[in-house]
Amino acid sequence: MRTLLNVIWLVLAGIWLAIGYAIAGIICCVLIITIPFGIASFRIAAYALWPFGRTVVRDPEAGCLSTVGNIIWFVFAGWWLALGHVLTSIPLFISIIGIPLGVANLKLIPVSLLPLGARIVDSDDPFSHRSAG
Template sequence: MRTLLNVIWLVLAGIWMAASYVIAGIICCILIITIPFGIASFRIANYALWPFGRTLVRRTDAGVASTIGNIIWVIFAGWWLALGHIFTGIALCITIIGIPLGIANFKLIPVSLTPLGREVVATNDPRSFA
């Protein structure tokens, strides 16, 4: 079932949402001081491309630098990525088949706002239950 949902997700929302994260990552890597944001953006692009069967967990070693970085991220990139998830989620929820995909899109909003200090893990990974 996860594979089927991931394939439908890929066609309806995954490709262009992942592309928006990749664009944000490229821009961040060009501006050399924001390379950590670019790396986080590429990590989230991978998750946005194939989300079912994986989840996000907070890293225990993330500190104050992650919090400061997330504040900067929200100001410059996070808000428009979150808007993309909101609009895509609403559009997907219009149909019955798209409701699980819309919900998955809404679950990506927090990570689009605060990507630093998070890690993508498989749902059967013990860290996903913590």
Template sequence: MRFILNVIWLVLCGLWMAIGYVIAGLVCCVLIVTIPFGIASFRIASYALWPFGRTTVERRDAGAGSLIGNVIWIVFAGWWLALGHIFTGIALCCTIIGIPLGIANFKLIPVSLMPLGREIVSTDEAFGRW
């Protein structure tokens, strides 16, 4: 089921969102000071490309630098990205087939707001195998 949802996601909105995050990552990498934001943007792009079966977890070794970076990210890029995910999620939830995709869009909001200090892992790793 995850594979089918990921393919539908990829066709409807995942590819476009990933391209947007990659462009933002390239812009951030051109400006030397913002390379950590570029790397985080590339990480989000891979997550936005194939979200089902994966989740984000907090990194235990993230410190004050991640907090400061996340505040800067929210001010300059995070809230725009979050608004995009909210509007796309609402639009996708208007159809029965789009509801899981809309929920996946809502799942991307926290990582789009605060990408530093987070790691993307499979759901099996995050919650353990039963």
């Protein structure tokens, strides 16, 4: 079922979201000082392509620079992105058949609000990001 939902998502919304996040990532990487935001954009783009079966977890080892970066991201891009995800999920929810896609769109909000210090992992194993030791 996950694969079917991911394919439908990819065709209807995922490819466009991923392209948008990838373009933002390229722009951020070109500007040098915003490379961490570019890397975060590429991570979100990959998540936007195939969201079903994956989830976002916070990295407990992320430092204070991650927090500062998230504040900067939130002010300049995060809340706009979150608002966009909410607004585009509304028609999906109204269409009834698009409810799972609306849920996937809402799943992108936490990582689009605060991408630094977040990891995208398999839903079946949310602790897979931790190193063994």
